[in-house]
Amino acid sequence: MKTVSLMIAGLLGFGLATARAETGNGGTTVEVTPPGSDDVNVKTPPKTDVNVNVNPPPNGNPNAPENKAVSPSPPIPGTTETPPAANVNVDVNPTTPPPPVPTPMRPNVMPPARTIDANTAAMYGGVTESYAPVGPRPFVAPPKSEFPLKHSWVSFIGAGVLVGGGFEDFTNSNLRSMTGTGGNWTARVLAGTRRFVGLEAAYVGSARSIDALGLQSNAVLLSNGVEGAARLNVPVVLRRAQLLEPFGFVGLGWSRYQVTNTNINTSDVAHDDDVMALPVGGGLEYAIGRFMADARFTYRATYYNDLMRTGGNLNSWGFGTQVGFSF
Numbered sequence: 342m343k344t345v346s347l348m349i350a351g352l353l354g355f356g357l358a359t360a361r362a363e364t365g366n367g368g369t370t371v372e373v374t375p376p377g378s379d380d381v382n383v384k385t386p387p388k389t390d391v392n393v394n395v396n397p398p399p400n401g402n403p404n405a406p407e408n409k410a411v412s413p414s415p416p417i418p419g420t421t422e423t424p425p426a427a428n429v430n431v432d433v434n435p436t437t438p439p440p441p442v443p444t445p446m447r448p449n450v451m452p453p454a455r456t457i458d459a460n461t462a463a464m465y466g467g468v469t470e471s472y473a474p475v476g477p478r479p480f481v482a483p484p485k486s487e488f489p490l491k492h493s494w495v496s497f498i499g500a501g502v503l504v505g506g507g508f509e510d511f512t513n514s515n516l517r518s519m520t521g522t523g524g525n526w527t528a529r530v531l532a533g534t535r536r537f538v539g540l541e542a543a544y545v546g547s548a549r550s551i552d553a554l555g556l557q558s559n560a561v562l563l564s565n566g567v568e569g570a571a572r573l574n575v576p577v578v579l580r581r582a583q584l585l586e587p588f589g590f591v592g593l594g595w596s597r598y599q600v601t602n603t604n605i606n607t608s609d610v611a612h613d614d615d616v617m618a619l620p621v622g623g624g625l626e627y628a629i630g631r632f633m634a635d636a637r638f639t640y641r642a643t644y645y646n647d648l649m650r651t652g653g654n655l656n657s658w659g660f661g662t663q664v665g666f667s668f
Contacts (some may be wrong), residue, residue: 506522566596592620
């Protein structure tokens with residue numbers, strides 16, 4: 342009986358060695374039938390790979406170096422083959438990863454915008470931005486010029502007040518040799534400057550030196566008078582309510598001449614004289630808003646002249662400018 346048991350143990354050992362020598366992995370069933378009535382089924386366990394990873398690779402990198410210890414397996418009994426080595430991954434002292442370096446903060450500073458024009462494009466190879474064509478603006482007719490202050494009939498026909506001055510001289514050669522060139526002054530009221538026919542009334546005055554035998558050296562011939570005239574206007578209305586107006590006039594007036602600054606008068610010149618005057622002339626007037634100005638030439642004929650005892654008239658010509666305001 343003891344001999345039979347030894348034989349069975351030997352057969353089992355032989356069968357186990359034969360099963361391990363066969364190719365393939367575990368899971369092979371070796372069926373051994375010893376002599377006798379007992380059947381023994383032996384199932385060998387599959388190969389076991391042991392992977393012990395105490396500290397996994399840093400940052401989850403599967404390619405990081407690992408500390409592996411591979412233990413050789415003893416040869417299979419009864420054969421010269423060596424079973425596959427068991428893989429044992431033992432990472433006892435892993436490499437400590439360096440601390441992460443923080444990314445330096447960059448100031449949020451935008452560079453100044455660079456304008457690319459034709460010059461920089463030519464020097465640095467830049468590209469100029471094309472300009473989209475803009476269509477022409479719709480034509481809008483300018484507003485019609487209007488006379489200012491149309492709320493009254495005075496401004497509708499045109500009116501103004503002017504003051505100014507100029508110079509004048511006599512046309513009589515005998516009187517001209519005794520007197521110098523005189524200065525004149527005027528104050529004038531106008532009506533109808535925005536119509537073809539207008540009127541004006543004025544105060545006129547003049548003064549000049551006079552040198553005659555029997556008069557003191559500082560004697561002065563002075564005149565004062567009033568005049569009225571009818572005007573023929575050509576009003577040209579410009580933009581912004583501007584008025585450019587050539588005009589002509591003719592009128593009637595009275596003037597009083599007298600010699601002043603002398604206590605002795607034994608000359609051929611009377612002390613004073615009243616004459617009738619007939620002014621005639623023309624000029625150019627300009628107005629914008631309330632401002633008004635004109636320049637005019639005047640010839641003034643006189644009647645009933647008694648200033649010169651030896652005879653002679655006081656006809657004169659002159660040029661003057663005036664400024665003022667319009668209504």
